[in-house]
Amino acid sequence: ELNERELQIAERVLKEINERLRFLLDVGLDYLSLDRAAGSLSGGEAQRIRLATQIGAGLVGVLYVLDEPSIGLHQRDNHRLIETLVRLRDLGNTLIVVEHDEDTIRASDHVVDIGPGAGEHGGHVIVSGTVDDLLKSKDSLTGKYLSGRESIPVPAVRRPRDPERMLTVLGAREHNLKDVDVEFPLGQFVAVTGVSGSGKSTLVNDILYTQLARHIYGARTIPGRHRTIEGLDQVDKVIHVDQSPIGRTPRSNPATYTGVFDHVRKLFAQTPEAKMRGYQQGRFSFNVKGGRCEACSGDGTIKIEMNFLPDVYVPCEVCHGARYNRETLEVHYKGKSISDVLDMPIEEAVEFFEAIPVIARHLKTLVEVGLGYVRLGQPA
Incomplete structure (x- = not known):
């Protein structure tokens, strides 16, 4: 208990502490202890703490950009999150939210729907207007699912459970x-x-x-x-599939990560042109000397270090982003060089390598999980 003098001294501090704690309660974090290590928080908890901090700051006239804030949130907490976003807006701020979540889309004042598909098939504004405009749109996939015109079927039969396993x-x-x-x-x-x-x-x-x-x-x-x-x-095998990056350098890409690139290089080494020139599999690697462009060491880009600013990457002036030297690019398989293959969207590469099962199998799986628009050589 504080006496009258101590209360007078601590009044403003206590008010600030209580206000900040109330913001944490408002975003549904009442179950956390204050000494909980930040590294042990879930993604949803960390994001809501950041949001609570922004509300606590009480800034006005700010444009907030949020990238999928509902990731990892339960539907119950979604409403708390949306109420928090609305409160930030009501303070006099603008919020631009990149989101797939139905509740967030329905709660928005203005919707911009990009599509119609992904990658090569996207990049157009399909709807820019109210939620009703989105629901009525015949071209928007998002609108079709939100309005109930399209739906994902639920399995009619469930696999029986084996009590022994x-x-x-x-x-x-x-x-x-x-x-x-x-x-x-x-x-x-x-x-x-x-x-x-x-x-x-x-x-x-x-x-x-x-x-x-x-x-x-x-x-x-x-x-x-x-x-x-x-x-x-x-159980004799366990694999952890998480959202960590598939590589930490520009050299890592979907082709190298899935192991497809080894088979592609082997295929190019077996072409008549490569055999005539005596090129081995290593000639078609951008990681070792020989076939790669030495000006950019096979990166396709050159890093320019900027004092006091982030590094800038510019296309290589010698290979123009192709990664390989002129001699290597003269070897073709079905009319395409190794650089052309790396620049292909995966859905196009599936058809291109249809006759090579060891390559097509991996690529088909990537298309099935919705990554057909990604290019084979796209840096991780």
Whole structure:
């Protein structure tokens, strides 16, 4: 308890603390402790803390740009997020939100729909107007799904569960988990859901995956606190698919990451022109000397270091972004050079390499997951 003098001194500080705490409560973070490590927060929690900070700043006349703020948010928290965005707007600010979420789109004052498709098939403004304009549009895929004219069918039959094949986590108690036991049936599509911050990622990533990686591959990462996991002997492989970048340099691209590029280089090395010149597979790599453009070391771009400013990348003046020297580019397969192949959208490359199953198989999978518009040599 503070006496009258201390209250007078602390009044403004306490008011500021209470205001900032209220903003955290308003965006649905009432369950967090103030000493929680920032690295242990989920993506949704971190984004909402940033939003709460902006509301607390009380700025007016600012243009805020948000890139998919609803990622990782439960539908319950979505309404809190939208209320937060509306409050920022009502303060006298402008918000531009890149978003797929239905609730956010419906709550907006003005909608810009880009399309109609992705990559080569996109880049046009289909609708620019109210939500009603979007719903009525015949050309907008977004409008068709929002209005119910198009829908995604729900499977009529579910795969039966085998009680013998089960992974069971016992006594999970990391972060928010309260000593829970969870069963994961094997051979099924298992969805783990719940409100943001309820412990989904902690259970699946920090406990289940980390323990499996230790058991199968001898990984050294320490799993979250739990008693034991039953059924580990029924799994002999575990792969973690997350949103981390597929490469940290401009040299990494979809072709190199999927392993397709090795087969493409092998194919070019087997062409009559390459055999006549004595070119091996390495000649068609942009990572080693020989076939690559030495002016840019196979990058296709040259980095210009700017003092006090971010580095600028400009196309190479010698190869003009082709990455290879003139001799290498003279070797063609079906009328295309290795540089032309890297510049192809994946959906075009599927048809181009249709007769080569080892290449086509990987490319078809990329098209099936909606990446047909990405170019084979697009830097990661």
